[in-house]
Every structure is written in C-alpha cells, then in structure tokens.
Amino acid sequence: MSKKIYMVPNPPTPNRALAFDPDVCLGCNSCVDVCPTDVLMPNPETGKPPIVLYPEECWYCGGCVEECPCTGAITMIHPASQRISMNWKRKSSGELFRVGMKNPPAPNNKPPSG
C-alpha cells in the first residue's frame, strides 16, 4: 500500500454526469468545444478523453454525445436519484426494470424516427 492519498474536496453531486470510454474516445475535444455550460476540460495529455470538471453544471442536454464523432465514446449518466426514478413494467410478465439495474433486459435497438 504505497499509493499516495491526496487531499481533495468531496466529489460534487452529481459525481459523474458523463463517462468516457478511453478505448473509443480520440481526445478530439469536440464535446469540450460545444458544451453549452462548459462542464468539460481538455485532458492535459493530448489524445486522452476530456475531464468532467463541473458536473453540477451539466444540463443533461446530450449535445456532447450528438457531437461526438465516435459512437460509444461518451455515455450520459443521469444522477442516481433520477436513474432510480426511471422504472418500467413488462406488460406480459409483470417484471420490473429500471435504468442502471444490475441485470438489465436486452437493449431495444430501434433508432428514433428520422
């Protein structure tokens, strides 16, 4: 256990707002450029995913995801209080599901109209 522990403030709430997949993200910073509230900062290391600096200023508009040239690089993460509110019931079986559950049902891949 030699890893240093640093003095940092408590994480702001919501903690994440977004997650970047470093294997997919090119570090192009297109999302950083367009974010209406400037939640993100470029990574000091070129080519690496941006850093969520101000998650509590995120408006959850999804503009970053739409702007991203690499599908799957950015995932929007609603605050936990909202994830547990998004519930649904399968009509045939009565099963209950929610966004963020442990064993989710198969995704519905139907694209939006247009």
Added chain:
Amino acid sequence: MSIWHEYVQKEGTVPEWPYAVNYDKVNEIISDVLVVGGGLAGVRAAISAAQAGARVVLADAGHAKRSGSGGAGVDHWHGACTNPCSKVTPEEYTKGCYDSMHGYMGAHVRYIITRESWDSLLECEKWGMRIRDVEDEFKGAEFRDEETKLLFAYDYDNRHILRVWGYNVKPVIYREAQRLGVNIQNRICITSLLTEGGKQGTRVVGATGVNTRTGEFYIFRAKATIIATGGAGRLFQFVPELTASSSMSDMSSAGVGHAIGWKAGAELVLMEKTGPATLSGFGYAPYSMGNAGNTYHGVPVIDANGKEVPWVDAFNHTIETIEGRFRCGPGQKFQLGIGIGISNYLPEYQQNDPVHDLPDRIRKGEFVLPFYIDLTRMSEHERRVLWGMMVGNEGKTRIPIYETLNKAGFDPDKDMLQAPVMTLEGYLSSCFWAARANTPPHYRAGGGAYLVDWDLKTSLEGLYAASGSTAYGGGCHGESHATGRYAGKRAAEFVRTAPDPVADPGQIEAERRRVYSSVHQDKDGIGWKEINQAIARVMQDYCGKYKNERTLNMGLRLLREIRETELACACVSNPHELGRLMECSSLIDFGEVMMCASLARKASNSILDFHRLDYREMDPQEWNKLLPIKQVNSEIKTRELPLDYFLKAPFASTYEENYTVHTGKETSK
C-alpha cells in the same frame, strides 16, 4: 477515468487551467449589429440581419451550436397559422392568447409570430431540418396530411401545430449563420451595454463582455444591439446539485439580457409577474417518466391494477376515444396547445386532459398508485410518433431519454413506463415529471420583459429584443425563431442610416474595473455559488408569493447589501468562475427590478399571480394596466400604459395594418 477526482488521484497533480489566461487583454470588435445571446432567437436574428446585408457579431455565453433553452431539440412547432393545412388565422390565434391572459400579453408580438412562424420553419427545412414525413413512415395516420406530408400535434382538427424532427435544429441554424459570415464569439459573458455618452437612457452603441475561458475583456461597438438572452432560472432557486437537469434553464440562465438593459435605462414591463416553479426539475429528468402532458399528450394513463384514467375536455365532458383527445370539444373552435409562453388559458382554447379531479379520485380509492403509461393501447402510428418521433426529437430527449431508456431495455411495444409516486396534488397537471409536488414551495420569475414596439425595438434607440424571454409577448421554441428573425430584419433596416457607434471611454474603464475586482484573491471573500444561493434566498423570502411594501423594501435592502458586501469582496479562481460571478451580479439587478416593479403595482392580480398583502383586493379594475419601469439617472421611474398599447396611437388600430406598415408587406387580404 472521466472526472477530476480520478485524475488527481491517478496523476498526483492538479491539472493546470487549459486555456491561456490574460485578464489585462482588451479586444475590440466593431459591427453593424451585435446580437447578445446565441440561442434560437439570437442565431435567427443574426441570420436575418446578415441576409439583409449587415455585418453581424453574435456573442454567446456558451457555444452557439448547442446553447439555449431550445438548443437541445424540438418535436413540435406552435402557431404555424399560415401553413397550408391550418384552419386558424393569425387574428384568431392572437385573440386566443390575449384573451386567455386577460390582456397581460404583448399581442402584437404574438401576431408577428403567427404571421411568420411557418415561414421561419420553412427556412429551417431549407437549411436541413426535417419537417415532413418524406419517408412515409406515418402514411395514412390521421395526424398526417397526405399531400404536404406534414404531421400535426395536439389539435388534429385545426392543424396549426406541427410535429417536426428538430433534434438537430440548433446545429442547422448555426451552420447557416456561419455560412452567412456571422462573426460568432462563443464563451462571452456580456456584462453591460454601452450607451452614448455613458449615460442612462441614451442610444445603445454596443456592449462589454468577458471571455470565460481566457478572461480577456471584450468591447463590442455596434450600430444596433439585439437582446436575445433567456430568463433568470438561477434567480429564485439555486441548487445545481439537484436541479441541473431542469427542462428549460441551464446554468447560464441568469437574466443577463434584462439586467444590462435595466442598467442602461431601458423600459421593462411586467417584471412583477411570478409563478410557481413547475419546470425547474427538483427531482426527475424531463420527459423521463410516465405522464400525459406536452410531448406525451393523449397517452393512456393506467393505475397499478390496469384501470385507465378517463380523459375530459376543458368543460369536463368525457372523451371516449384516444383519437378524441386530439380533437376539439363542444364550444371550442380550436385549442392553443401548451408550451406557448402563456400562463393562463380560457376553457374555449384549453386542451383535453386526464380528469381534472385525479388527486381526489386517488384519495377516495378509485385509482391505486403507482400510475403507468401504456403505449401499447395506442395505434402503432400514435405509439411510434410519440416514442420515436416526439421523444427522440424534443429538447433533451434524443440522448437523455430515448437512447438512455432504449439502451436500458425499455420497449414501448411491450412495456409500461412508470409515473412518479408523489403527493397527490402532483397529479393535477398531466405533466407528472414536472409536478412541483415533491419540491420545496418555490417561486420563480414569471415573464417580465422589455417593452417593445412593432419593430421589436425597446425604449432605447438602437436596442432590440428578440427572444421569448426578452420581448414582451414572446413565446417558446417556434416563437423564438419568428421573433429573432423579425428583430434581425428591423435592426438591419435601422443600421442602414444609423450613425457610427461612439463609445464612452469612461464607461468602458469603469466597467473593466468592476469586472476584474474579483480576480484579486486577498479579500477573504466567498465564491459565486454561495452568493447565488444568498440571492435566491432573498428572492424566495421577500419576492415570493406574498408581498407587502415592508418586505419588498427589506428585500431590496438585502440585495443591495449582498452587492456591497459579499459580491464586492467575492473572489474567483479562473475565468469560468468569473463569468458565473458576473452572472450573479446580473441576478441582483434582475431581482431589484422585480422588487421595484412589485412595489409599483399597488394591487393584487390573479393573472400575474401577484399577491400584495397590503392591497388584498384581487384584480381591481383601475389597476388593469401595464406599469413600465426604468431608471433615469439611477432613479426608478414608472408610468402607466394601457394593456393594448400596441393598437393605440402612435400605432394603428388593427394588427394587420401595423404589421403591414412595419414590414412593408402587402396586406394578406
């Protein structure tokens, strides 16, 4: 690794501010037209002014490609009264809004909107936004016109509200502004307007601002300035940890456009209007849960046992079919639809809803919680147009809701989406996720704006108002396109003969000193968030639902206290915080106008949701008027104006005639 905390623990260093900061650098940008605010109205104003040949600069607090309340998309377009299928005239629609608001609405602006909303939409189509069912996905649906392939929403009889595929509306208009050579300056927090001689009440000749990444100062000199900013969502409530995903206001909603005009001496109107804070989400992500309002209009709501909630029209007649929920009832010529920027509806224009006494019926045991919405009970066309077209294109639905829920496995062909479980009063309005039932009893600013004439010009020469929030009578999405587009044209006409803008060096220097006082961190001060919370506390307490002369004056005193103490010794760590702090300064100005306007109206008013405990009589006839308010040499001045001032001298007496004179168009008859 995505967040700051992870970076610090992994790298063992705090990352440096990524942009070169230079608080001493001054940039000067000269143009014919300056647009303040790059939301829908701002970009549309910039486009139409540029089309008319003006050199245009647009300054946006965020990034104009995505910013603003409408920046995240749109699924339906109101007031398209001149589309080929519409059965509602601009006159009828305008009257519906004006009468519903008992006259407390700038109906001239609404008339302009209904004359030009369809044209504004056709331009969006030309630039790349889809407005027709060209793939025949909904062929044969009763909400589709087979010839034009337009889809209608809410009122299938009258066809003045269109469904559109507007998820990309903002990038589409942004690209057009770029193509026309508009000089777009992103990340600029505007801090003040410049006036001739540096005096209040004179011609506006530009603005000052600060870049929220570099900290550099900007002087914009322009022959005409168009205010196209949003409301003041941060004024009455500021709990970003809980409310960041509110429906209509992002963090930049700080009333900057109103505040800078107030300081410059422009006249504002109805700043005393407030309303319950319904849409600033205290808990639920917009559109994320079962409900039957707005975009989800018409969907079957069922209880825990599968029992369906009946629907009624505005006069409480039961509606038997799902289709009937989209049709006018007896006594109605047309329905206005919700989300058009008015806060009251007469029954003859009101849309259909689930039963109006749902809370009582739950209390008595008729329905068992929780509720669900069951899209499988709708026809395939209705289900797909709701989940897939509307939820999929509406603001903040394509990624946050459609993609999120679909990826998690939600399937509208098989599943029922649960509604919030909440205090029963929350079920009074069909838009359950926006119910204020599970939130503190908060109030918000309710629609005060610049007093504007038939050119959307304010009381100051060279200053125009273009957005739903800043032009008195403005609306929501489609309305902002129309008013922005119109104000841009009028401003471009003005600058053809307007003299060059001469700014006052003293005014600029004083503003520069004010803006940068917080970057010196030697005052033991606090930061913008704590100050914002204090401002919101004062507004809730002293400008909430109930007011009297004493509490309003105490509120004014406390706002000034905050300005002279907490704000004066505030400190910031970087240009981002500096921008947010300057917005707090604007919030104080906005709050001051609201309290001053509230002091001026010595009568309670039901339409304005205005309750004076020292003037308890509701709606006395002699107070049925507007009370425009402005500053002259820093003194507050109000005057009286009839509600229909836009049809009285010096204006003509009909909408049509005024519109024709001010647009130079032929009459429509």
